[in-house]
Each structure stands twice: as C-alpha cells, then as structure tokens.
Amino acid sequence: MNASRRNALSVTAAGLIHVATNTGSAFSQSAGQVDLLVRQAAERGHTDLGWLQSFHSFSFGGYYDQRHMGFRSLRVINDDKIAAGRGFPTHPHRDMEIISYVLEGALQHKDSTGQGAIIGSEDIQMMSAGTGITHSEFNPSASQANHFLQIWIEPAMRGVRPRYSDNKVVLEEKLDQWKKIAGPEGSDASVSIHQDASIYATHLTQGRNIEFTVERGRHAWLQVARGALIVNGTRLESGDAVATSRATALSVQAAESSDALLFDLA
Numbered sequence: 001m002n003a004s005r006r007n008a009l010s011v012t013a014a015g016l017i018h019v020a021t022n023t024g025s026a027f028s029q030s031a032g033q034v035d036l037l038v039r040q041a042a043e044r045g046h047t048d049l050g051w052l053q054s055f056h057s058f059s060f061g062g063y064y065d066q067r068h069m070g071f072r073s074l075r076v077i078n079d080d081k082i083a084a085g086r087g088f089p090t091h092p093h094r095d096m097e098i099i100s101y102v103l104e105g106a107l108q109h110k111d112s113t114g115q116g117a118i119i120g121s122e123d124i125q126m127m128s129a130g131t132g133i134t135h136s137e138f139n140p141s142a143s144q145a146n147h148f149l150q151i152w153i154e155p156a157m158r159g160v161r162p163r164y165s166d167n168k169v170v171l172e173e174k175l176d177q178w179k180k181i182a183g184p185e186g187s188d189a190s191v192s193i194h195q196d197a198s199i200y201a202t203h204l205t206q207g208r209n210i211e212f213t214v215e216r217g218r219h220a221w222l223q224v225a226r227g228a229l230i231v232n233g234t235r236l237e238s239g240d241a242v243a244t245s246r247a248t249a250l251s252v253q254a255a256e257s258s259d260a261l262l263f264d265l266a
Contacts, residue, residue: 035246036232039068041224041239044079051086055079055239057223071243072219072265073195076152079225079239081145082107087138093129097153097193099182100125100137101201103225103259105146111135115164122170124181124201126191130160149225149261155194165191174201176208178262196266204229204254212262216247219265227258 045056045063056063057077058070070076075096087108100107102121109125110116112134119125127135139146167190173179183189183198202210204227214220222231223241230253231242244250252260 035244035248036234036242037244038234038236039241039243041237044239051083053081057241070154071221071263073154073156073197074151074221074263074265075154076150077223077241078150080150081147082137082139083145084139084141084143088136090134090136092132092134093127094132095155095158096129097155097195098127098129099151099153099191099193099199100148101151101181101225101261102146102148105144105148106140107146107148108138108140109135109164109166111162111164113162113164117166119166122168123166124169124190125166126164126182126193128155128160128163128194130155130158130162133162149223151199151261153193153195153197156196157194160194167191169201171203174203176202176204177210178202178212198264200262200264202252202260202262204252204258204260206254206256209251209253211252212250212264214244214246214248214250214264217266218247219243219245220250221263221265222250222252223261223263225259225261227260228255229253229258229260230255 039057047054047061058068058075059065060076060078101124102119106118106120108118118140169179169181169190178200180189181199181201182191182193184196185192189198221241221243224236224238226238229236232251
C-alpha cells in the first residue's frame with residue numbers, strides 16, 4: 001500500500017468507525033438477529049498475483065470500499081495463500097501492529113531489527129512497526145502452499161520502537177476453547193500489542209459449542225478462518241465474519257471442524 005493510499009485510509013477510517021459498528025450500513029444484517037452484522041466472504045476484495053491469492057475483509061492495496069475501512073482499531077484481515085517458494089519481498093511499514101496466524105504450511109520472516117523465524121500452525125507472530133521497519137515474508141517450502149491470516153491493528157501509541165516476537169500456541173490450548181493469542185501489555189496473551197485489543201483463537205471440533213461474552217462498551221469481530229460455524233443461530237462459512245458493538249453473549253457452534261479468531265476491541 002503506497003503512502004498516499006495508506007494516509008487516505010487512516011483518515012477516512014477514523015471517520016467511518018460509527019458506520020462499521022451500526023446496523024444496516026457496511027454489513028448485511030443477520031436474519032433474526034438484530035445485534036449481529038454479517039460480512040460475507042464472497043463480498044470481500046480479492047487480489048490475484050498468481051503466486052498470491054488474497055481476500056481482503058477491509059480496504060487494502062488496490063481494493064477500496066469506503067463502507068469497509070476497518071472495525072474500531074482493526075484495520076486489515078487478509079486471507080492469504082502463498083505458492084511454494086514464493087512470498088513478499090522486503091518492504092516497509094510504520095505505526096501498525098502486524099500479526100500473522102498460520103493455518104497451513106510455514107512462513108519465514110526476516111526484518112530490519114535482525115529478527116528471523118519460520119513459524120507454522122502452532123505459532124503466533126507479532127511485529128510492531130512503530131517508527132519504521134522493513135521485513136519480508138516467504139513460504140520456505142518447495143512443495144506445500146502456505147495459508148495464513150495477515151492482521152493489522154492500529155496502535156494506541158505512534159512512534160514506538162519497532163519490535164518482533166513470536167510464541168507457541170499448540171492445538172491443545174485452543175481446542176474447543178478460546179485462547180488469547182494477542183493482547184495488551186501485561187495481559188496473559190501469547191504476544192503483546194500496543195492497543196486495548198485482544199485476539200482469541202479456537203479450533204472447534206464438529207458439534208462442539210463455546211461462548212464469548214461481549215462486555216458493555218466493547219466491540220467484537222468474529223472471523224471464520226476455515227470450516228463452518230453457527231453463531232447465535234446464523235450459519236457462517238469459511239471467510240465469513242460477524243460483528244457487534246452491543247453487550248451480548250455469542251454462542252458459537254461448529255457445523256464442522258473449524259478454526260476461528262475473535263477480536264475483542266475497545
């Protein structure tokens with residue numbers, strides 16, 4: 001994303017937060033459920049570079065939709081599939097918390113802080129771009145495709161020192177329960193971010209049900225990474241999402257074995 005587009009998105013997004021969190025503007029309303037708003041996978045933006053297939057829940061790069069600029073501090077959810085041996089060459093970022101969540105395959109990271117790692121489906125990776133950082137992300141496999149979610153969260157503080165961290169999140173920690181994989185400094189999250197936001201992950205086996213309570217004054221975005229879920233009676237397929245800005249209980253049932261992320265946002 002070039003600098004002029006990035007700046008335009010930031011300004012516009014700040015003005016459209018209320019649109020993304022109220023019924024009937026940027027989302028489809030779920031049948032029979034006035035508190036949940038649906039973002040359907042088929043309506044997302046799409047980038048096809050041959051080696052990269054990327055679906056964008058919010059405006060990103062060449063995909064621009066003023067109805068979908070972000071949700072609270074959540075600015076990017078890109079559903080990326082990278083061909084074997086390919087990836088993103090070195091490029092810059094600043095003032096953004098960038099999280100990588102691998103679903104299949106592996107992802108090799110290198111950045112200008114001197115950090116480097118290969119992460120898989122039992123890892124969570126976070127990079128605070130802060131005052132400025134360059135990095136690359138590649139699929140190190142010669143044969144297997146990579147599938148991961150690229151997540152950007154706008155930080156509460158700008159101009160922080162760039163940093164990188166990763167941590168293990170094994171399957172047992174998120175099996176049929178919510179596991180906090182990212183959260184503010186001092187929380188029990190696997191990695192910390194510079195924002196009053198928490199990301200929870202689950203791998204829910206078919207037929208199992210879990211709940212999440214959205215507290216008053218908080219906002220929630222639930223993203224189906226793969227599989228199919230029924231959330232408060234509404235069926236969601238892979239790539240679909242629901243959002244709410246009301247205090248409510250979310251009942252999440254797996255119509256088939258599924259992976260999902262839930263964002264609890266200020």
